[in-house]
Amino acid sequence: MKEILLPRVRTSRWLAVGWQGLSILMALLFTTLVLLLTGAPPLEAYRQVLEGAFGSLKRATDILVAWVPLMLVTSGLLLTFTAGLWNIGVEGQIVLGAIATTGVVRALQHTDLPPPIILVLALLAGMAGGAAWAGLVGLLKVYGGVHEIFGGLGLNFVATTLILWLIFGPWKRPGIGSMSGTEPFPERLMFPTLPGLRLSPWALGMALLSVALVYVLLRNTYFGLRLKAIGKNLRAAHLLGVPTTRYLFLALLGCGAMAGLAGSIQVTAVYHRLIPPISSGYGYLGLLVAMLANYRVTWSVPVAFFFAALNIGSIQLPITLKLDSTLSGVMQGALVLFVLLMQGVRARWQAKTTVESDDGA
């Protein structure tokens, strides 16, 4: 008997694109429906989003400003997803990165150290902070038997509380603590941006570097292959000699470091201070991006860009159409739901047409 190939291997690329297109169409329809229900003109809203995202050079580069942390987080999440881990705690890891960075800057800003050194130290501290928070998730999972989803979720709450306490307590602005965050950093400790824009080429470079790093790690290294093996079958990977505990930790630490770097960049290159919503929800959004990109590095780049564009594009909706800017959230959520739904539908459809392959028959 010839070998039996699973349907999955045989499906054409065009069919896959067709399914994906169908889910995008449905998400768009759903969002339109929501807009109609609220009494807003859908076409005008979409036009405004486009206008808001690409209307000027400044806005277009703002997309990249949002893309940088989102991409960093997504890159990290691809490591943990590959290892079969649901690193929900990524949100807290961003926050801890931001906190660690702020701590270092605050401690060193009045010293004589040259600014570049302080900034590098601050970034490294951010990565360490995120990694440490992720390491806690790993410790809880491996030695405490706490599933990473619950451990991560719990630690997210702890991180939120921690950042609020710092901003309203020890790190409050002279006089009074406020939601506007800590005292801004001195100008020499801000990452330089392109003239007249908010985009820092350094930050962009780091995001690109992280994508390239994860791409190579997952595609061309034994590290990536072992992560994949663990993610697909932990037990068998262990029996085949993969040190599973070590690799679970490495995946979490890697993801935590990248999320921490994202938080670090938000502090040093975007807000120049610590603010309560420093993570901007990029952690959860990164999870959506990774899912929508089907856990592929290459696909996650445009998907993250698309999500960033939606976020930036909907900022002006409240002013122009009196719509809430969370419309982007509705679209992103709808998109992910419909893509997952279509995957399910497609699996059923294929099961009907090809029938399960008959092992050993």
Next chain:
Amino acid sequence: MKVEMRHIYKSFGPVRALQDVSLTVQAGTIHGLLGENGAGKTTLMKILSGYLRPDRGEILLDGQAVHFRSPAEGLRHGIGMLHQDPMDFPALSVLDNFMMGHEGGLWLDRRGARRALKELADAFGFDLDPDARVDSLTVGERQQLELLRLLWRGVRVLILDEPTTGISAPQKVRLFATLRRLAEEGKAVIFVTHKLEEVEELCHRVTVLRQGRLAGEVIPPYSPARLIELMFGRPVPMPERERIPLGEPVLEVQDLVVGDHRLRLSRVRLTVRAGEIIGLAGMEGSGQQLLMRACAGLIRPWEGTIRVSGRDLTGKPYSAFLEAGVLYVPANRLEEGLIPGLTLTEHFQLVYPNGRHLIDWEQARAEAQRRIREFHIRGRPETPVEALSGGNQQRTLLALIRTPARLLLLEHPTRGLDVESSLWVWERLKERARQGTALMVVSSDLQELMQYCHRIVVFFSGRVSEPIDAEQLTLDRLGHMIAGRGW
């Protein structure tokens, strides 16, 4: 009920699983369906039971053409199939499983079902506790449960797909008695197997499939040579056990205590020497797996020592055993042995890395190609393992056993394989023994153990025999010992 399948065709993509197969089964007979792995037996039966739909051909029950869209529909017409792997709900009770799929109103009639289960179990001499959870049952008991469930549903045609895999010798005897009785009651029984002796013992008529086609139909008295010829197209020679000069002791187990309150091995002593093949015989779950896993470093013994090539590894982690050259090959291929979703190339790279951090995919593919050829795996380097047939998955597992190894621990290395594949597997294992590796093999196929192992250790609910020289052992005595007699 008389069953007729006429000119059945079935393809899976480019693979032609069945071509123009016809089968007629009379009521009141046990009809054997014989063939090697991949011959199309299971596919044909899944079509009859409504699990799969044929591409062409028709099915007639008592002369009436029927078309099933689901197994439930097949069951309504009186056709029930006992699948090779139990398709039950391990987390539920025996009674709940028994009632599963029963058609009735909104309310469950637990009391009625309990009574029916007891009556049926008594009638066939099965001992099933209605309140036990199914995952605490042996494979044989789960099979008995499924059998009763189908009978309660009123099946008139009973299909059994390789039912003797994984069940104990006494359970097999009871199963055969049950099947004979069901045939006497007028039911049609279809018995799918690749084991000749079962056909000889049980079947009134045998249909042989080969590579998706009808090879022939035979009635008793059966000639084994003729059946083998029909199955394979040519006679297969039987191998001899070979005497290899034994080397140094590789594995020394002393006063080992391992297990839990349900099953515990106490004070096991065993020495396995280089080049030796030791067989572990016993009913499933009699403690063989405990010993295997303790020797692999997967479970910690309470007491005693395990030495490998003189080094004390007691209580050391699995990785230390691996480093010492102890390799363990588990029975359930896709759960513990292989990684579904990964290709053959990726599997080989996991086990045989090139020593650097970067994978050279070009070289990896060539390497995989070489191993695929060497181990006769029917697949390509980029084939994911779950797309391979059972036999080819087993070959892949063997190809993943590192060399050199000091001690190989193998669980059911030939389970579900046809005669030819089994022969091939044992040739590889004997080769490893010749190279000075010590082997410990668990198998439920006593014939196989007798044939290839130098010494055999018998297990009976936690009791462990002294190793017995295979030449001083008869199949009969071994069978008795496994059932707990003649110790």
